[in-house]
Amino acid sequence: MYMLKGMNEALHYIEENLDGKIDLKEVAKRAFCSEYHFKRLFSLLSGITISEYIRRRRLTVAALELKDTSARVIDIAIKYGYHSPDAFSRAFQGFHGATPSLARNPEQSLKAYPRMAFQLTIQGGVEMKYRIVEKEAFNIVGVKYEVEMVDEILTPAYEEMLTAISDKTMKELASLSDKEPYGIVHASVNYEEDEKGRATFNQYIGAVMTKEVLGAYSSLEVPSLLWAIFEVDGEWTQVEEQWQRIYSEWLPSSSYELAEGPEILASQDQKSEIWICIKKK
Template identity: 35%
Template sequence: MIKMMHQFNKTIDYLESTFTSEVDFKKFQNISGYSYPLFSRIFSILSEITLAEYLRNRKLTLSVDDLLNTDQKVIDIALKYNYDSADAFSFAFKKFHGNSPSEVRKGKNYKLFPKMKLALKVIGGSQMNIKIETKPSFKVAGVLKENIDSNQCPSTWDELYSKYSFEQLESFGNGQSLGVCYENEGNDKINYMAGYNVLDDAKARNLGLDILEVKESEYAVFRLRDQSLIPFIRHGNICLKNFSRKMVTNIQVYQILKYIPKMIFMIPIMKWSFGYQL
């Protein structure tokens, strides 16, 4: 667990070091152990904010220091933080801070968005309940979209539910809905399936659904609760990545427990002679 937190925090350190340059995706994967899109999904689950939003808020926070403590022009600060123009930077700045760069420079209020670190306790005082579990192999049948951006995943669910009823989707398995994503080699796109657990392959194929098999693997299992998960109770997400030529899986399963949404988040791990590594 300590190793996982260290790895996560080192990845955030690296991303923050690239605010005025570009991310080296090979170096990023060496540090994090994940592709960029897969880490982004893990980040959003653990932090309840997207990675893109976090990085944008951090840049806009740091830009205040440039405004208040240097005489740099707004266009120079904009370019420093990889904005295409002063207008684009000013628009994002005012949306976040509530005041324009020139107004903040003159003494108006601004916001601070602190650097994030993963710790043993999440904000709000809730302990992260984590244990190691081995999960048997299983199959998922659904609609598969290839080479897409991760923000297109919800539309895959829309397509699935527009073509099939809940009764049809629950008829060939145990009724558990799952999302499956795995990255493409050499780019930041993903392949994504919206589907349901399969026990009867033939029945799923007769409906015209694609089928994926998730191999048995060992996971670090997090159990979290979050009221914001209510809209997503109908389905979970599984993220697959190719690591050392083995298909491994990040799993998120949403359930209702006494009217409170419960999320089970599973991260694949490799067992070393001295412990576990994510």
């Protein structure tokens, strides 16, 4: 509940400052967490980056102002963070499907992106099997991808990343796994967002191993961290559902918060584990 209160305080601050400067460090401070923690948590819970959320909210209230007032387009553009009418017009048309001038027409349809609020919901009382473990440093060796996410779409997509790795390579990596988390692991690290709502991160698909492996593989050094490890039975759909539940149900009601570090999915023998690094609040 403490985390949810902080997240909603952060959203209130954003709402109060849509027509001014929004300092993401201050936003994170309102949520009682680091800027990295807030950006990652917001993206995982909402499905969009915080920068994209702010952009959509600003374009929503800008459209209302265009319809309800006689203010000049250039004044509204500057008010909501655009340095030129052209930049505002492009963004406005991309979101609403109409230019700012057409938006004044009473018959013109526009989009609205409502203000968000975070809530803790109880859904079915489904058990979550997890353990809290402090692990010494380890290495993940495998194939590395530079991944970009724009408008909730990953480039390259996970399917493209996986199909690009040959069966021979996957079997070789799986056979080299000799340390927990066992099996093929998918590790996401170095998550960043820019002001335009574009998110980037590095994706490693490989295995945790103690052997020195020669060849064209990349290596990710994971420092000693405290981990919450969740067991998952089932296909990818169940994995996605469990991942969402971790951030929307388990984390808000726990005494932990996210720590900066990799997010890991490990799969072996039709079973999966989700590893997230945490720290005490």
